[in-house]
Amino acid sequence: MAVHDSFLVRAGRVLALDAHISRMAAAIGWERGRVGSEYAELLLAVEAERDSEEHAGTADRVPEEHAGTADRVPEAPGWFFPLVTFDDGALAFQLRPFEPHALRTDASLWTCAEPDTRTAPTLKGPDFPLQHHWRAQAQRAGADEAVLVDRDGFVREGAFSSIVHWRAGALCVAATQERLPSVTEAAVTRAVQADGIPVTRCDARVDEIRSADEVWILSSLHGIRVVHTWDGKPVPAQGRARRYRERLLAMERAASAWLADLEGGTAGGSGGPMMTNRDRLGKEAAG
Template identity: 35%
Template structure:
């Protein structure tokens, strides 16, 4: 049976989630994660990132927690889903239940030469529409994704993903002093590298530094996608030799959405 494309539910503290009109407001915060047959990876980290953004907008942690529990309960136990928690500019909390789009393991990337469209780069949500516009222009140029840079051409992140690459046996990522979103998936991979004794290095890097290097764009939906083309550039993509093993690690982190006590849940 086919899954419904998407349903947006608004949260009322007295009645829980219920259908509502199409929103005419923007987003103050949003967070998405992949759910496969009732399991998800690091969902508590997505909750915490969303809760921090909500708290900055004046929503209490208890309110966000109650909303989040209702949202998880609304996800069907079977099928592939890519739900999104939302805080709208009118103060309403909403839950977008949507079928997961097709996932991939590789992609072509255009280094974006235009201005950085983000107004709040360390918060997910406010700039989603602007970033989608940049990605659409990258697709028209023959790529699948656009990679954002600073004014001095330092690599930051793509419109939907964090950037990671390998320099020999060192796992590299852009300096966290740059305007980048704290990525849940990138953090999981960095933690795994440290568990294995692999050196992790934050770098200020330009595109040429990635010539011939295995490079990944990572996010909650796709996990790891290896860059197979730097669209419009002579920079050569590196072979994705490490990616399969690291994808397997991410898959091993899936846990049921319910049935396990969460140490962050208020008692």
């Protein structure tokens, strides 16, 4: 049974890497230090690739569709969407370079006709075939993401996203435990609470959420996307997303800073093995 993790590296910066490490460690039963050592290898590979891009003369630029807009997304060397996979007792990763112009700030939703039948909803990976099937159905219906509901009609999450909504000045998140612990949702929740805004957990059906003040889907790739239609019906929006996109950007840290933490043992790593990995990679590059 393969377990996956993925996160955006935006121009060499990463959001909440420690939370990704903790989630993977809990999923596969490894100590955080051991998982952190593997993630340090990934960051070293990202940094090496970024250096090669910079030396090749890749220029910083801003995609046309974001130029002069409130949600401006700068493009620079070092954009990746790595995939981390645990299978057959080992962790491996793919760097997967990413084009910033593919980032989205809005989305449309489609509700699955059948209830959620995943066998491991709290893990990322084992039920991917089902999730891809549901998302393909959503796309055939003209939507971006599929919404998964339980047998009582309560919304759990998107096929590959968390779903939150705003009502009466509070951020509402799904109460169910039958869903993936979302790193992005946790980061958004912290930012909202830091503003003194309440965060509530509640079970809600599609009609209840669709009539909220604003609905977001959250993922480690796109961050916050504002839902504009759901099953073909318009969804209200009040313009809250811009502030919290900026807050998430401010929470990102340079890959080099995460590496320093991992090597110092402050983000779940043990210093010795990771320092050895860095030295070994440096020697290989020099050779």
